[in-house]
Amino acid sequence: MNSSERKKKYTRKKYCKFCANKELVIDYKNVDIFKPYISEVGKIEPARLTGTCAKHQRKLAQEIKRARQMALIPYVIE
DSSP states (O other): OOTTTSOOOOOOOOOOHHHHOTTOOOOTTOGGGGGGGBOSSSOBOOHHHHOOOHHHHHHHHHHHHHHHHTTSSOSSOO
């Protein structure tokens, strides 16, 4: 298959929801924000899949870990 025969895939650029909406605050007590950023197994999703910027990905991971220590969200989802 030549490169001219391959179909180009158009993907939408992912954007950081926290940069777009400044009112959305990352806090360990706000557990509902974390659901899209945690996989089915319970792992934190990488930024390349979620589209968050590096600054907010670090803050998000820190607050998810803090919420786990406070037992607001489980370490492993069964």
